[in-house]
Amino acid sequence: MQRATCSSSPGDVRRSVTTALHFYQNRQLDLYASKQAHRLSLRQLVFFGRHMNEERLIKSANYVRTELPVRIAHRIRDLQALPYVIVTQPDVAKVYELYWSAFEKFRRFPPITNLSDNSKFCDFLETLLDEHAPVIPSLSLGLSLCSPLLPPESLDSFMNRMLISRISRRVLAEHHLALSMSLGRDSLNSEDPHVGIISTALDVKRSIVKCAYLLRSRPHGIENDNGKVIPNRGWPEVVVEGQLDTKFAYIREHLEYILFELLKNAMRATGLKHWHDTTLPPIYVTVVAGKDDVGIRLSDQGGGLSSNSIQSPSDLFSFSHTRNATRIDKRRIRALRRASSKGVKATVAEQVVEEDGHNARDPERGAGIAPHQRMGLGLPMSNIFATYFGGSLQLVSLDGWGTDAYLQLPKLGTNLEGIEV
Amino acid sequence: MTLKRSFFLSHIRSTVSFHRRRCCGYHVRYAPEPQDVEISRLLTTYAAHPPHPITLSSLVAFGQPLTPKSLLQSVSYVLSEIPRRLARRARALQTLPFIVGTNPYMAKTLKAYQDSFQFLATYSPVTTLEENARFTAELSQLVESHRNDIPTMAKGFQECAKYMSPAQISNFLDGAIRNRISVRLIAEQHIALSRVLEAQSELGPTSHYGIVDMACSPAAVIKMCGEFVSELCEATLGAAPTIVIDGHPDTTFAYVPVHLEYILTEVLKNAFRATVEHHYKQFGSTSTKPIPPVTVTISPPPSPYSPFLSFRVRDQGGGVSPSNMARIFSYAFTTAGHSSPDDDVGGGPYAAQHVGGSAAVGEGTSRGEGNLFGEITSKGLQVGLGTIAGLGYGLPMSRLYARYFGGSLDLFSLDGWGSDVFVKLRSVDQAGNAEI
Numbered sequence: 001m002q003r004a005t006c007s008s009s010p011g012d013v014r015r016s017v018t019t020a021l022h023f024y025q026n027r028q029l030d031l032y033a034s035k036q037a038h039r040l041s042l043r044q045l046v047f048f049g050r051h052m053n054e055e056r057l058i059k060s061a062n063y064v065r066t067e068l069p070v071r072i073a074h075r076i077r078d079l080q081a082l083p084y085v086i087v088t089q090p091d092v093a094k095v096y097e098l099y100w101s102a103f104e105k106f107r108r109f110p111p112i113t114n115l116s117d118n119s120k121f122c123d124f125l126e127t128l129l130d131e132h133a134p135v136i137p138s139l140s141l142g143l144s145l146c147s148p149l150l151p152p153e154s155l156d157s158f159m160n161r162m163l164i165s166r167i168s169r170r171v172l173a174e175h176h177l178a179l180s181m182s183l184g185r186d187s188l189n190s191e192d193p194h195v196g197i198i199s200t201a202l203d204v205k206r207s208i209v210k211c212a213y214l215l216r217s218r219p220h221g222i223e224n225d226n227g228k229v230i231p232n233r234g235w236p237e238v239v240v241e242g243q244l245d246t247k248f249a250y251i252r253e254h255l256e257y258i259l260f261e262l263l264k265n266a267m268r269a270t271g272l273k274h275w276h277d278t279t280l281p282p283i284y285v286t287v288v289a290g291k292d293d294v295g296i297r298l299s300d301q302g303g304g305l306s307s308n309s310i311q312s313p314s315d316l317f318s319f320s321h322t323r324n325a326t327r328i329d330k331r332r333i334r335a336l337r338r339a340s341s342k343g344v345k346a347t348v349a350e351q352v353v354e355e356d357g358h359n360a361r362d363p364e365r366g367a368g369i370a371p372h373q374r375m376g377l378g379l380p381m382s383n384i385f386a387t388y389f390g391g392s393l394q395l396v397s398l399d400g401w402g403t404d405a406y407l408q409l410p411k412l413g414t415n416l417e418g419i420e421v
Numbered sequence: 422m423t424l425k426r427s428f429f430l431s432h433i434r435s436t437v438s439f440h441r442r443r444c445c446g447y448h449v450r451y452a453p454e455p456q457d458v459e460i461s462r463l464l465t466t467y468a469a470h471p472p473h474p475i476t477l478s479s480l481v482a483f484g485q486p487l488t489p490k491s492l493l494q495s496v497s498y499v500l501s502e503i504p505r506r507l508a509r510r511a512r513a514l515q516t517l518p519f520i521v522g523t524n525p526y527m528a529k530t531l532k533a534y535q536d537s538f539q540f541l542a543t544y545s546p547v548t549t550l551e552e553n554a555r556f557t558a559e560l561s562q563l564v565e566s567h568r569n570d571i572p573t574m575a576k577g578f579q580e581c582a583k584y585m586s587p588a589q590i591s592n593f594l595d596g597a598i599r600n601r602i603s604v605r606l607i608a609e610q611h612i613a614l615s616r617v618l619e620a621q622s623e624l625g626p627t628s629h630y631g632i633v634d635m636a637c638s639p640a641a642v643i644k645m646c647g648e649f650v651s652e653l654c655e656a657t658l659g660a661a662p663t664i665v666i667d668g669h670p671d672t673t674f675a676y677v678p679v680h681l682e683y684i685l686t687e688v689l690k691n692a693f694r695a696t697v698e699h700h701y702k703q704f705g706s707t708s709t710k711p712i713p714p715v716t717v718t719i720s721p722p723p724s725p726y727s728p729f730l731s732f733r734v735r736d737q738g739g740g741v742s743p744s745n746m747a748r749i750f751s752y753a754f755t756t757a758g759h760s761s762p763d764d765d766v767g768g769g770p771y772a773a774q775h776v777g778g779s780a781a782v783g784e785g786t787s788r789g790e791g792n793l794f795g796e797i798t799s800k801g802l803q804v805g806l807g808t809i810a811g812l813g814y815g816l817p818m819s820r821l822y823a824r825y826f827g828g829s830l831d832l833f834s835l836d837g838w839g840s841d842v843f844v845k846l847r848s849v850d851q852a853g854n855a856e857i
Binding site for chain 2: 242243286288289290293295297303304306394396398399400401404406408
């Protein structure tokens, strides 16, 4: 341990001592980072979950306990590989420290041997999930501010790796939590049949209608491009057509987040474009079930996506300001900063509030959506959710008229072998 | 001199072959005769000079104002620029692998280009309106004679599939088609201007400048093409969907109407056929359920900085499966590559079809019906729009046409429901600098 020899304030001394310690103690991390992530196929997860008993639950707990720190270690290495100046940026630094703390805590958690241990482990997982809520906005904020320091492909590929890994860890953790909760209960014969967090018969129309309802219950007022909130006379209707009885196996939270964000954008665009009109053209959502996947097309008349900030609709998925100039828009930065203290989990539930404005304890019964400033996370997160299991999200603009979003999600019941978590 | 040489050679050859036949009894392979020396030299000269990149605005300028003098300037432009382009095409064909060049379809095409080149390159200068009238008639015939170039070459390439990679063939065809579009633009602009000058006293003011219509109405073109495709569809499949035009139907823009017609006809043909076939598959061919319409949404250029008119053709024809999406823009030869009609691509209505009229009409319909549709479309469209239709080139060629002035064409599909074709066309008055 070196001491700082130059004259400096105590804080500086401490910091340089800490970073030196940091460097030399990286060995623990190296140990974990050198391990391969042990991926399970989704088929294994589902199969495992169908025949749940105490012994299997303990096994699941220990798998999560040992697997997650390996994956976190990989991400810490990714962060360590970023340019020094980027990770010292306060928002990125905060994420770095959160990851370290999670890593250390997991490393030190004792093996689980019985249900009581599991219960403590579940509490631990929940706390950690909450603690990590600031990651998405902070990382987004930090990297947007550092966007000039990285080429766009590196920036986007780093963010994508971080976010995809995050989804995988959350899926494993939440799946385990759900399995723990439903132990002893027959979750396949309930009203909403599911195995862990995978709903085996997710009703697509129902999810669309639910998201539409939540969005249309919002108070009238749209933030225009100048940040001013203009009153609108209502929200457009959402008309669902196609194969209305489509049901498939998927993670409800993921599907509803994507639908919610896409509908939110469509409603905003429609409201702004037709502000002067007496009626608003509806948004058409077409649902189709293919053999191996489900296709959902959202068609709005919101004027399309052509703008000075981007060259093509896919730029909207990028975190780099060279591809999407709005990333360094002052309002966006401010909104991200505000969100990074509370956190963003990228779910619909966290956006639903009670009448008093606090987060709804039961999102199914919350009073409505809290107004929030636009952070620019909806589309990139939707894209990551959509592609996570091998699906796709494409935005196509009919410039001057409207936008079509094509969402394709694989049915998790079929072809599960190739999909790994 | 030449005569003596070839006589001498053929004498040698026949002596040799006679000798061989007498001795060994096997055939000798002869390489084809080389081209006439004079023409060869002329071709080399022309091919060596790259074509002047002309912009659409300067082509249109011959007509603004249209006078005998400007018309004669136009004809001298035609006589210098078209041969250059034909020479480059001929050269490109000549540089294909030898074995490909010996294919009779490729050889036929090469000869056609060489002949047209020779005709134009050795044409005496046109100095009077009378001479121009004669020239224009001949030019018209020349353009007409090249109508089947692309299908002929494609047939040739199909037979040569093992000698060239799909990418090479694709690139070659792309270049050939773009070249063909240029030549036709230059030729037809001149022909149109000639006609206008002749009839100038009869016509009132018009928004047309030769082949460019400054106030081209997509809705009008859609209606016209829609009627044509509808008749074709009814005649062959027994029913046709209606077309609904929404968005901003009154939009107009500056474009070359014949290009728009081509694109729309091809896209509508796909949409109509898919819709009817999908409907039949679901409900049977005698069902009274209404056939879902094909909806075309027109959107005007949103701003002067983005001078693109967009439209979307939406159908409920069942869509394109993900495995076929990769193939819909490839030329017919790239799938299977066999000439046997038994090779069913099985890709549904939009899949590339084999050259020669055999249309891959979904699963379950007999080969005979499929062929009928293919043949009829090719015959029916021979009158107006060329024989390319019905051969599976609709999408890749439409895309080339759309991209020609800087636009785009994309297809998105909701597998199991229907497809959306998005076309963006650049208004040619804004892009007057578009090079041809």
